[in-house]
Amino acid sequence: MKLTAAASCIVLLAVMAAGCSGGGGPSSEEAQDPGKNLAEPVTLTFFTEGNSAILAETIEQLVAQKFPHITLKTIKSGKGSTIEDLLNSGNTPDLISYSLGGLWKMKEYQLLSDLSGLIQKYDFDLNRYAPGVVETVKSYSDDGKIMLIPFELNNNVLFYNKGIFDKFGVPYPKDGMTWEQLYEVAKKVTQMDSGVQYKGMQIEGINLVYKNQMGQRFVNPQTLRAEVTTDSWKRWLETMSSFYKISGGEPTDNYKINFLKNQNLAMASGPNFLTEIPDAADKGLNWDVVSLPRFAGMEDKGSQMNAPYYVIPPSSKHKDAAFQVIQYMLSDEVQKFMARQGRIPIVKDEAIRGEYAKGLKGMEGKNIAAFFKDTIGAPISPTKYDAIAKSALNSAFNSVSANIADINTALRQAEEDINKQIEADLKK
Numbered sequence: 001m002k003l004t005a006a007a008s009c010i011v012l013l014a015v016m017a018a019g020c021s022g023g024g025g026p027s028s029e030e031a032q033d034p035g036k037n038l039a040e041p042v043t044l045t046f047f048t049e050g051n052s053a054i055l056a057e058t059i060e061q062l063v064a065q066k067f068p069h070i071t072l073k074t075i076k077s078g079k080g081s082t083i084e085d086l087l088n089s090g091n092t093p094d095l096i097s098y099s100l101g102g103l104w105k106m107k108e109y110q111l112l113s114d115l116s117g118l119i120q121k122y123d124f125d126l127n128r129y130a131p132g133v134v135e136t137v138k139s140y141s142d143d144g145k146i147m148l149i150p151f152e153l154n155n156n157v158l159f160y161n162k163g164i165f166d167k168f169g170v171p172y173p174k175d176g177m178t179w180e181q182l183y184e185v186a187k188k189v190t191q192m193d194s195g196v197q198y199k200g201m202q203i204e205g206i207n208l209v210y211k212n213q214m215g216q217r218f219v220n221p222q223t224l225r226a227e228v229t230t231d232s233w234k235r236w237l238e239t240m241s242s243f244y245k246i247s248g249g250e251p252t253d254n255y256k257i258n259f260l261k262n263q264n265l266a267m268a269s270g271p272n273f274l275t276e277i278p279d280a281a282d283k284g285l286n287w288d289v290v291s292l293p294r295f296a297g298m299e300d301k302g303s304q305m306n307a308p309y310y311v312i313p314p315s316s317k318h319k320d321a322a323f324q325v326i327q328y329m330l331s332d333e334v335q336k337f338m339a340r341q342g343r344i345p346i347v348k349d350e351a352i353r354g355e356y357a358k359g360l361k362g363m364e365g366k367n368i369a370a371f372f373k374d375t376i377g378a379p380i381s382p383t384k385y386d387a388i389a390k391s392a393l394n395s396a397f398n399s400v401s402a403n404i405a406d407i408n409t410a411l412r413q414a415e416e417d418i419n420k421q422i423e424a425d426l427k428k
Contacts, residue, residue: 132376204270218389
C-alpha cells in the first residue's frame with residue numbers, strides 16, 4: 001500500500017497525536033521516550049525487500065517525526081540493489097526488513113543477531129504479540145533465541161462474490177467451514193450463464209503451501225531428505241486441486257484478475273488483497289469474506305506464521321537506534337495506524353485489532369473479524385531447504401490441477417527434485 005503525500009501527512013498527525021503508549025521503553029526516566037535516548041545524530045542504512053518495501057516512505061516519515069536525530073537511508077531491493085549487492089560492496093545495512101522466504105539467506109549471510117539484550121534493555125514486551133508469534137520466532141533459532149522481530153501478520157480469509165451466489169441462489173459461505181465443505185459449495189456456483197463461465201474457487205497455491213495448515217514438515221531436519229510423499233501432503237494436494245477438477249472450474253486468468261477484474265470467480269484465497277477491493281467494488285464487485293477454511297478433522301489447527309520481520313545485523317554500529325526504530329514500529333499507535341490501512345496488526349490488543357481496515361473505503365458491514373480467525377499453529381522444525389520444497393510442492397499442485405500429472409507422480413517428482421537440489425547444495 002503506497003500512501004499519497006496527503007495521506008502521509010494524516011499518518012504523521014494521527015500517530016503524533018496518539019503519543020507513544022504500549023510499546024514499552026527503557027526503564028530509566030530519561031529513556032521513557034525513545035526519541036530522547038540518543039542525542040547524537042545517526043544515519044541508519046535501512047534495507048527493505050518484498051511486500052514490506054512499499055512501507056518504506058511511510059516508515060521514513062514516521063521515524064523522522066519521532067526521532068529527529070535518526071535519519072533512515074533506505075535501500076529497496078531491486079536490480080543492482082539486492083542484499084547480495086550491498087554485502088559485496090561492503091555496505092552491510094544497520095536495519096533490514098525481509099520476507100519469511102529469505103530467512104535462511106539472512107542466516108547464511110550472518111545477518112541475524114541475538115536481540116535478547118536489546119529486548120531487555122528497552123523493556124520490549126513480547127507478551128503483546130498475538131498467540132503463537134513468539135513461539136514461532138524462537139523455533140527459527142537452534143537455541144530458542146529471538147533473532148528477528150516480525151511486524152505484521154499475513155492472515156488469510158476466503159473472499160467471495162455475493163453477486164454470483166445471488167445469481168444462482170446459493171447460500172453464502174460461512175465462518176468455520178472445511179475445505180471439503182467448500183468444495184460442495186464451489187460446485188454449485190461453477191456455472192455457465194449468458195455465455196459467461198463462472199468459476200467456483202481459485203487459490204494462490206504457493207501461499208497456501210506456506211500456510212501449511214496441517215503442520216507438515218517439508219524436509220526432515222535430521223536426514224535432510226524431502227518429506228512430501230506423505231499421506232498428509234497427498235490429502236492436501238487432492239483437496240486443493242479438487243476445485244479445478246470441477247467442470248468449468250479450470251483456472252484461466254490469475255485468481256485476482258478473475259475475482260477483482262473479470263468478476264467471474266465466486267471465491268478466492270491467497271495473500272491478503274483487501275487493499276485492492278475498494279477499486280473493484282467501485283466497478284460493481286459485491287463482496288464479503290469468511291474465515292479461511294480448514295481441513296476436516298483438523299479444525300483446531302492454525303496456519304504456519306508467514307510474517308515479514310526486522311533484523312539487526314551483528315556488524316551494525318547503531319544497534320540501539322535500530323532497535324528503537326523497531327520498537328516504535330511495534331508501538332500501539334503505529335500498529336493502530338497500519339491496521340487502519342489494511343496491514344494486519346501482529347499484536348493481540350483487541351482495541352488495535354478493532355481498527356483493522358477502518359481507513360479503507362467500503363468496509364462497513366463486512367465480516368472483517370474473519371481475518372483474525374486465521375490463527376497461528378504450532379511451528380514445525382524448519383530447515384534451510386524448506387523454500388525449495390515449497391516451490392516444488394507448488395509446481396506439483398499446478399501439474400495436478402492442470403491434469404498434467406496424477407497426485408502420486410507429481411509428489412514423487414517433487415521429492416526427487418527437492419533431494420537433487422539438496423544434494424547439489426551439500427556438495428558445494
